[in-house]
Amino acid sequence: MRLLRPAMFALVIAGAFFxxxxxxxxxxxxxxxxxxxxxxxxxxxxxxxxxxxxLDSEEQNNISVYKKNIPSVVNVTSRVMTFDFFYGLVPQxxxxxxxxxxxxxxxxxxxxxxxxxxxxxxxLHNRKKYKATVVGTDQAHDLAVIQxxxxxxxxxxLGDSAHLQVGQKVYAIGNPFxxxxxxxxxxxxxxxxxxEPNGATIGDAIQTDAAINxxxxxxxxxxxxxxxxxxxxxxxxxxxxxxxxxxAIPINTAKAVLNDLMxxxxxxxxxxxxxxxxxxxxxxxxxGLPADYGLLILQVTPGGAAEAGGLRGGTERAYLGNKLIxxxxxxxxxxxxxxxxxxxxxxQLMNNHRAGDTVKVTIYRDKKKMDVEVALAEAREQx
Numbered sequence: 001m002r003l004l005r006p007a008m009f010a011l012v013i014a015g016a017f018f019x020x021x022x023x024x025x026x027x028x029x030x031x032x033x034x035x036x037x038x039x040x041x042x043x044x045x046x047x048x049x050x051x052x053x054x055l056d057s058e059e060q061n062n063i064s065v066y067k068k069n070i071p072s073v074v075n076v077t078s079r080v081m082t083f084d085f086f087y088g089l090v091p092q093x094x095x096x097x098x099x100x101x102x103x104x105x106x107x108x109x110x111x112x113x114x115x116x117x118x119x120x121x122x123x124l125h126n127r128k129k130y131k132a133t134v135v136g137t138d139q140a141h142d143l144a145v146i147q148x149x150x151x152x153x154x155x156x157x158l159g160d161s162a163h164l165q166v167g168q169k170v171y172a173i174g175n176p177f178x179x180x181x182x183x184x185x186x187x188x189x190x191x192x193x194x195x196e197p198n199g200a201t202i203g204d205a206i207q208t209d210a211a212i213n214x215x216x217x218x219x220x221x222x223x224x225x226x227x228x229x230x231x232x233x234x235x236x237x238x239x240x241x242x243x244x245x246x247x248a249i250p251i252n253t254a255k256a257v258l259n260d261l262m263x264x265x266x267x268x269x270x271x272x273x274x275x276x277x278x279x280x281x282x283x284x285x286x287x288g289l290p291a292d293y294g295l296l297i298l299q300v301t302p303g304g305a306a307e308a309g310g311l312r313g314g315t316e317r318a319y320l321g322n323k324l325i326x327x328x329x330x331x332x333x334x335x336x337x338x339x340x341x342x343x344x345x346x347x348q349l350m351n352n353h354r355a356g357d358t359v360k361v362t363i364y365r366d367k368k369k370m371d372v373e374v375a376l377a378e379a380r381e382q383x
Contacts, residue, residue: 039244046296061224065171068226072100072156073219076109076132076146077176078117088120097174097219098146099156099228105131106262108254109218111139114146122148125181136261139198140269141351142233143254154219159227161250164188165205171231172210172246174219186210193344194247196234203348206230206248212246213293218243221248256352268355270376273304274311276332289331290367293341297329298379303355308372311361333369335360355379359382 012228055063076096082189097112100106107122114120120132130148137144166188173183190207206221212232221230257267278293284292299313300306316324332340335349336359353359355378 016340027138045178060349061184062171065222065224065226066173068183069099069156069171069173069182069220069222069228073173073181074100074107075100075180076107076113076176076218077121077123077275079115079119079121080116083282093344095175095215096217097215097232099218099220100153101145101158101258102155103153105150106135107148108145108231108258109146110143110231110344111137111142111144112233113218114144114202115139122146123152123180136265136267138203138257138261138267141253141257141267142196142200142202142249143231143257145258147346150341157227158255159223159225159229160251161204161206162231163193164229164250165188169224169225170208170210170229170238171222171224172212172216172219172248173222174192174212174216174232176211176213176215179224184211189245194234194346201344201347202233202249203253203344203351204246206250209244209245210246216246227303238239249287253351256261256354260354270350270355271301271305271379272346272350272361272374273301273306273377274313275299275301276330276343276346278319279331290364290369291331291332291333294331294364295340295341295343295346296327296331298326299329305374305377308377309372310359311374312365312371327340330361330365332361335359337362350376350379 021258074097078094080094092115095107098107098109098113101108114134117134120131120134121129123129126152130149130150132146132172135145135147168186168188169185171185174182176182181353189209190208191204192207193203194205195201206229208221210221214234216232217234219232220228221232223241229251231254232248233249234245236245236247237378260267270314275298277298279289279292279294279296279376281292297311297313300311312327313332316327318325318327332338335346338349340346340349353376355376358373358375361373361374362369
């Protein structure tokens with residue numbers, strides 16, 4: 001009996017606790033339907049957007065650019081042989097992009113996309129695959145032309161990159177990470193010379209914030225009309241992926257060498273045939289030169305374009321630091337009306353020409369300003 005009373009008391013306490021904490025709370029939520037408080041309506045009503053709303057002008061232009069150019073953009077797969085310590089020579093595939101430039105199947109892409117390739121394959125937008133032949137390469141400009149034999153090809157429209165403005169809209173189409181037919185959009189962020197990983201310099205490279213990733217190389221960069229104004233070539237990133245800074249080769253640089261690439265397989269790179277030093281204001285004052293900028297010709301290459309055109313090198317021995325130079329030569333200040341301040345300016349101007357072109361070289365000779373017509377020769381490791 002003594003044990004029964006404490007047990008009964010504990011049972012009453014537990015029952016009271018259950019009533020106030022569990023049963024009463026459940027009964028409150030059950031309401032009029034104590035069996036199941038979750039409703040099961042006969043018809044579900046949701047809010048939907050009204051149909052038939054049109055696209056705005058910007059969206060329409062995006063779609064137009066994509067539809068116009070997607071048939072011209074291709075996926076380029078290259079197979080190279082690499083050395084493995086355990087297995088020796090093994091094949092390795094790389095991917096990039098390119099775009100069709102004529103109905104004969106010529107495709108423009110980057111040199112580094114097909115570099116050292118044993119086999120090149122092109123996949124069109126309709127997923128048909130064709131083996132490609134390398135027609136011509138230009139390592140200095142990171143350009144290459146390959147060719148396929150296929151029917152009903154749609155060439156891209158090549159625009160003009162000479163008057164691009166920072167801020168104008170651009171579109172990139174390619175195959176980033178193998179995702180075929182991807183379009184991204186951005187603006188021209190800057191126009192600047194950049195140095196590629198292989199040491200080559202791209203004069204007036206188009207910098208853009210349009211997303212460019214591995215696999216986009218060789219694909220087109222287009223203006224809002226859908227005209228190709230650049231060839232996507234590299235990104236600036238510490239992780240190897242898009243960081244908002246990509247670069248494209250100006251299409252005018254490619255157009256200047258296309259004929260050579262397609263007919264000769266190489267580029268007849270032009271050369272002025274001079275050895276020069278850049279002139280600063282201090283040097284100009286010390287040497288008594290009539291301009292405080294430009295390139296002073298130390299020597300003209302025997303038999304070269306400059307010598308044939310009548311340009312003169314130096315005749316007076318002098319030392320610049322511990323370097324022997326020749327003074328008294330012509331001072332180049334412009335070519336075709338464009339100011340020349342250093343060797344990079346001269347190199348960029350040469351990139352816009354090919355061997356055989358005639359340029360107007362503006363010089364100072366004995367403090368007299370004059371223009372000299374020079375027919376550019378083919379480069380042999382010189383400018």
